[in-house]
Amino acid sequence: MILRTQDFEKYQAYLERYEVENSKIAFANLLAYEHFHGAKVYFEEEKMIILSTPSGKTPSIFPPLVPRTDLAGYLYAMKKYFRNEFNSPLFIRDCDEDFVARVNCLGIDYERIINRGQWEYIYRAEDIRNLSGRKLHxxxxxxxxxxxxxxxxxxxxxxxxxxxxxxxxxxYWCKQKGCNRDDNLIFERESIIKLFELMDFLPISGIVTFVDEKIRGFSLGSYLRKDTFVVFVEKADLSKKYEGLYVALRRDTAKIAAPDCTFINLQQDLDIPGIRKSKLSWKPAKILVCDTLKI
Incomplete structure (x- = not known):
């Protein structure tokens, strides 16, 4: 079924039960970035399956949130469903190492597709709030x-x-980047609008940063689980005179938007060298593998 805001509490219970770390299946992310995910969710007692059918892309599922003893049966069932419905192998996106190990134990044949640009960067929130220690000096x-x-x-x-x-x-930021005609940024603008709309229904949070009473940066995100906040959008003025503004924006997001979380997920780097270098420079506590399995 199509995800609705009234499904939030039910949906969150599955993320907490299975200790999900992947930001892409954060409830707000699936709704606000629907054009990237095309998500449909199927609930069955203690099980949840998320089907991803974005327009123009190969259908896939996220790793099924099911008890370990039920995983094999669900994978065989989904493999049959994909063959009948899409005339396609089963693709499972955003698989971490734990899930890959579980599939290995089942003896199921698969091809692993490495998606380094989709791996996610997870940080200790206190490190970002305090910028303490030599590593963030x-x-x-x-x-x-x-x-x-x-x-x-x-x-x-x-x-x-x-x-x-x-x-x-x-x-204004898009003009600074010289990419105001980039289709991905058009979609991102639509997602920002959606995130504001969702504020009435979901725990969307973020900050606005001012210099001389003018907005020079903002962030938007939401909780993946009770202990993890995901930053979906983070933009700051790129003018040289505001060097250091991105540090202030990131620190203040952790302090103001998510003061009670343990971890901050800054999502993936999309294989963009500058983004990868920047995210690594913040010394992540964990880089979450998000590869694809073809079964």
Missing amino acids: KKKNRLNKFIGSHPSYYSRKIQKHDREKVLDFFD
Whole structure:
């Protein structure tokens, strides 16, 4: 069935029970980024299957959230379903090492497709909030330099009435990047609008960051589980005079938008070298493998 906001509590219970770490199946992510996922969800007692059928892409499922003893039966059933419904092998997307090991134990033949650009970066929230220790010393220095140069800077929690100003800033940011005609950014803008709409129904949070009372950055995200906050969108002014602003934005997101979480998931790097270098520089506590299995 198509996911609805009223399914949130039911859906979250499965994520907590199976200790899901993959941000792509965060409830808000599936709704706001529907064009990337095309998700349909099937509930059955203590089991949940998420089918992904985005337009123009190969159908797949996320790793089934089922008891270990039931996994083999569900994989064989889904393999038959894919053959009959899509005339296709079964593709299971975003498989972590634990799930791959479980499939290995079942003796099922599969092909593993490495998707390094989809692996996710998970951080200890306290590391980002405090920028403590030698490993983040350079980040703290950049933050202090930014604050010293811009004493009017401050951040606050994002509100629904911020929508139009945030969208205006997003358009400005796209022009700075020279990519305002990028289809992916058009989709991202639509997703930002959807996230604001979902604020009335889901625990969407984020911040807006100001310098001289003008928005110079914002973030939006939601909780994957009670202990993990996922940042979906993170944009800051790229002007050289605001160097260090991204550090402030990330730190303030952890402090203001998600003050009670243990982990921050900053999602994938999409095989973009600059993004990968940046995310590695923040010293992740874990890089979550998200590969595809073809069965």
